[in-house]
Amino acid sequence: MNSTGARHAFDPAVLFKALFLGLVAIFVLVPLLATLLGGFKSLGELRVNPFGLPSHWEWQNYADILFSARYWQLLRNSLVISTLAVTLTLITASMAAFTFAHVRFFGSSMLLSYLTLGLLFPAATAVLPLFIKVRDLGLLDTYFGVALPQVAFSLAMSVLLLRRFFKDIPYELLEAALVDGCSYIKFFRYVTLPLSRPILATVGTITFVNSWNAYLLPLVMLNTDALYPWPLGIMVYQGEYSSEWHLILAFITLTILPTIILFLLAQKHIVAGLTAGAVKG
Amino acid sequence: MVARRIAIASPVNVAGETAPQTLRGPGWDGRFTVLILFLPPALLLFTLFVVLPIGEAAWYSAFNWNGFGRPTNWIGLDNYRFVLETRAFWLALRNNGLIIAVSLAIQLPLALALALMLAEKFRGAVALRMLFFMPYILAEIATGLIFSFVYDGDYGLVASIWRTFGAEPPHLLASTDTAMLAVLIVVVWKYFGFHMMLFIAALQSLDKSLVEAARIDGATRTQTLRHVVIPLLYPTIRLSVFFAIIGSLQLFDLVMPLTRGGPADSSNTMVSFLYNNGISRMRVGYGSAIGVILFAICVTFAFTYKRWFMRDE
Numbered sequence: 222m223n224s225t226g227a228r229h230a231f232d233p234a235v236l237f238k239a240l241f242l243g244l245v246a247i248f249v250l251v252p253l254l255a256t257l258l259g260g261f262k263s264l265g266e267l268r269v270n271p272f273g274l275p276s277h278w279e280w281q282n283y284a285d286i287l288f289s290a291r292y293w294q295l296l297r298n299s300l301v302i303s304t305l306a307v308t309l310t311l312i313t314a315s316m317a318a319f320t321f322a323h324v325r326f327f328g329s330s331m332l333l334s335y336l337t338l339g340l341l342f343p344a345a346t347a348v349l350p351l352f353i354k355v356r357d358l359g360l361l362d363t364y365f366g367v368a369l370p371q372v373a374f375s376l377a378m379s380v381l382l383l384r385r386f387f388k389d390i391p392y393e394l395l396e397a398a399l400v401d402g403c404s405y406i407k408f409f410r411y412v413t414l415p416l417s418r419p420i421l422a423t424v425g426t427i428t429f430v431n432s433w434n435a436y437l438l439p440l441v442m443l444n445t446d447a448l449y450p451w452p453l454g455i456m457v458y459q460g461e462y463s464s465e466w467h468l469i470l471a472f473i474t475l476t477i478l479p480t481i482i483l484f485l486l487a488q489k490h491i492v493a494g495l496t497a498g499a500v501k502g
Numbered sequence: 503m504v505a506r507r508i509a510i511a512s513p514v515n516v517a518g519e520t521a522p523q524t525l526r527g528p529g530w531d532g533r534f535t536v537l538i539l540f541l542p543p544a545l546l547l548f549t550l551f552v553v554l555p556i557g558e559a560a561w562y563s564a565f566n567w568n569g570f571g572r573p574t575n576w577i578g579l580d581n582y583r584f585v586l587e588t589r590a591f592w593l594a595l596r597n598n599g600l601i602i603a604v605s606l607a608i609q610l611p612l613a614l615a616l617a618l619m620l621a622e623k624f625r626g627a628v629a630l631r632m633l634f635f636m637p638y639i640l641a642e643i644a645t646g647l648i649f650s651f652v653y654d655g656d657y658g659l660v661a662s663i664w665r666t667f668g669a670e671p672p673h674l675l676a677s678t679d680t681a682m683l684a685v686l687i688v689v690v691w692k693y694f695g696f697h698m699m700l701f702i703a704a705l706q707s708l709d710k711s712l713v714e715a716a717r718i719d720g721a722t723r724t725q726t727l728r729h730v731v732i733p734l735l736y737p738t739i740r741l742s743v744f745f746a747i748i749g750s751l752q753l754f755d756l757v758m759p760l761t762r763g764g765p766a767d768s769s770n771t772m773v774s775f776l777y778n779n780g781i782s783r784m785r786v787g788y789g790s791a792i793g794v795i796l797f798a799i800c801v802t803f804a805f806t807y808k809r810w811f812m813r814d815e
């Protein structure tokens with residue numbers, strides 16, 4: 222929106238835009254920076270100076286957490302659950318999506334609509350019966366008890382996204398392969414999957430972020446502290462250190478650090494992934 | 503076509519299969535194998551953990567049951583009556599309405615304005631986009647905890663600002679008057695970036711020649727925006743509204759670290775109400791009734807909205 226003639230001439234629109242963007246940036250950044258810096262302060266300093274740089278940097282707060290078994294256990298649990306969820310989602314959803322995209326059979330569109338019912342309501346609506354089901358299956362207090370329902374609830378979106386992509390693979394390709402004696406399964410393994418890496422990455426990212434950040438399902442399904450993923454663990458930690466905010470802030474910073482690093486490394490995939498469902502779904 | 507066949511032939515041969523010379527179309531045999539191998543895992547998981555629980559919720563909601571043994575104490579529709587007679591249920595419903603109102607009245611215009619500014623290329627635009635999107639990928643639990651610090655009456659940022667003006671700092675999350683307002687601000691902080699990204703994606707795939715044509719025909723910047731750009735964005739706006747409403751109906755994680763729905767149920771959402779009254783006390787029948795009501799709201803909304811506003815998409 223630069224005025225084309227004189228780039229550096231005073232333009233109230235540009236000034237307004239800069240001010241507006243600056244204000245929003247402050248609104249977003251201040252809570253995050255205060256959290257990061259708060260972890261470096263003593264409790265006494267936090268009370269009088271929650272905004273500024275610490276006058277004395279308390280590296281101990283962060284070091285204590287980083288060298289505690291507890292922190293790493295939480296991250297490990299989260300990683301195990303998320304990896305299970307991503308792997309199982311990619312396998313089951315891509316197989317189903319392939320069938321819906323390339324195999325014509327009676328009831329195909331009916332079954333697809335059946336799966337997309339999952340888009341209509343949140344997991345929370347049926348969480349009590351889900352708890353009883355998981356209990357009756359003997360999966361309560363296991364990683365699978367959390368991961369399997371997560372997979373089930375991510376299937377609808379994943380199948381839709383994958384099917385759309387698979388359908389764009391030219392049908393003549395499949396036809397030719399079948400004529401040459403290739404089976405559907407080999408075509409899936411050696412043609413569809415290698416050609417679909419971008420969409421697999423997208424679906425994997427959505428599932429991973431959702432599972433990594435999830436709170437309600439693990440809260441209901443897990444009873445043992447040793448199995449808690451980090452969102453549960455951080456709530457327990459907050460309960461224990463109720464008003465020692467400097468420690469809680471350090472703990473928050475360290476637990477969201479993996480997410481932020483991942484985000485900075487794979488921005489494109491993450492933004493594409495999290496908005497793809499919206500745009501293409 | 504020939505080139506394609508060669509491309510296909512090599513991976514098949516890698517798999518150790520010599521291509522038979524007989525011409526065989528996509529026969530039923532091949533399809534049958536795929537059907538019985540590829541569909542069941544997804545369908546089974548989905549049926550077991552998504553569809554059956556919803557059906558069971560409807561069944562359990564007719565019992566007074568604590569989840570142990572078999573449900574035997576049939577009470578018909580009483581659970582629904584109990585839910586509808588609870589004041590906290592209507593408060594939760596009102597709060598979900600408030601979240602939707604704020605999403606539409608504040609978050610959506612904010613996201614749209616930012617998208618219009620950041621869809622253009624200038625130094626720092628991409629960095630700002632990423633910064634504004636960042637809250638969306640943070641876990642809701644972490645966001646809630648960060649803001650429970652921000653709002654803390656003793657150590658928090660708000661308290662510190664209040665003290666500079668010499669006023670007694672408020673405990674925003676502990677008062678029935680302000681708790682929900684505080685939650686609403688966090689909702690905007692967390693989600694505006696997602697909606698902004700939706701709009702940026704739409705703006706970037708917009709047909710630029712329409713905008714140029716309008717400018718050449720003498721339309722001012724504001725006129726172009728109002729009569730060309732915004733109408734072209736209507737599908738995305740409808741989508742954004744859809745997500746805001748569905749998102750509001752499932753909001754839970756964010757509320758727990760902030761207020762747990764309190765004080766005095768003043769900041770419950772439907773799901774935190776369900777959690778506090780059904781799950782944490784193992785009142786399976788009562789909780790299932792809440793779940794069924796929430797399910798009915800979601801499904802009715804989704805179908806109506808799709809029929810009325812998103813017919814062509």
